[in-house]
Amino acid sequence: MDRDGIQAAADPLGRAMLAHHRGEPGTLVYRDGAATQDGNVESFYFSPSESWDRATIECLERLSDCEPILDVGCGAGSHLLWWANRGVRAVGVDASPNAVLTARERCEGCGTSRQSGEAAERGLEDVLVGDMFDLPVPTGAFGAVHVVGTQLGLGGSLAGISKLLREFARVTADKATAVVDNYDPTRLDDGFFGYRSDPREGIAHRCFHLEFEGEGDDGERYREVGRTLQFLLCSPARLREVAADTPWHVRDVLRPDGMAHYRAVLGKGSTQNT
Template identity: 40%
Template sequence: MTELFGRAVADHYHDRMDEPLLVRDGAETQEHPIEAFYFEPFDPESEAGRWLSSWVRAPLLDVGAGAGRHALVFGARVETVAVDVSESLVAVMTDRGVADARVADMFSLPSRFDRDRFGSALVVGTQLSLAGSMQGLRGLLGDLAFVTDADATAVVDGYDPGHEAAAELLGYRPDPTPGLAHRTFHFAYEGAVSETLQFRLFSPDRLREATVGTGWRVADVRRADEGSYYRAALTKP
């Protein structure tokens, strides 16, 4: 998925995309809105932007930074390291002016950065759900705790399975456990198909449960005006 997806975003950025990037689950297909998701400028003065900015401390680690939508803004204010597993996306970020963009897997952060290296972290793009399970989520939160200092903050996001709109997500799979669900889909671009992505969706309450023992606590939750999407701010007790 990584380079197929990254190549599609890079093609869009360089205006050489002849076919759309598709998201598929069985017979259901949607066009992925690359411009809106990755290139629409982040407005730090909007209500949502001010909320997000209020949780950013220097230095900042932007995990799964995509095309650098947030890193471009925050990088002008504080030291920002933007990482993504896709070489194509890192090249796009660099070309757009992100000063420190690196190839790194979010599941190997402790091997890439020293303990207490950062004052805050962004994991925005629902990629936290790729942890796959509550145990995997705890492990990833623990890794984020390792690379951030004792007073650190973090902002993560996801889809709340407890919201009725969650069932409308492409690839949604219900779960009998309250506050949990699955989501499954793959990308298709220019005749190529990615591996199937498996997401574990969790409610804010399940996120609170997952933080126990990781060094984090959920300090605030901001929900979208409508729909199941939310962002959560984490702090260290």
């Protein structure tokens, strides 16, 4: 175990978040073969909410009426902080131990670190290390699930995305809401970082891994290389098809005109798609 009680393992993104939070030097890159892309840790995970686009705020506001919220892949905890500052109950889960540590440190003393009586009765904690395919939370405990950062694509296949949606259904109450996001392959080309084509309409793939170079307590430089991440990219039409075989249906698709990235608002308790 390291000085923070977190098991030492390849966790480049989490290490980058923790280093940035603590003001320590480090560099994160995405790598696909010889191609690299700046990890942009500050802008992706620590930007002030005043700089967020209106679509992001609207989604957070929509979910605020469905508390408690489960933020899957909560990263450095920016959305947890946004909700906590507005008195909204939310729990974070992330596969990265160092991202969870970062989120916990950032959330200390704010609303998200103080459970309500109802949350305590349900056995909910604030920020947890966990696998989104087997979430470490009780069945039916949440009114909403928030899954952004295109993590839905880590299902790797349409069947994998269906499996994820069913797990999100397990941990939510009847008539719950979920927000997920992805990239629409019909609006992408080979210039998109990590892009892999697929012969199926509305389907593509994205592959890359992350590398972090930091500095240890002894001043020595170290490098962590993460596993290769394989995302399934699917169009909103494909997502509707997948959701139709789960307890969810697509209520709305939100995206700026012409953009490949989109958010989908999912609902339970009805088979009526919009």
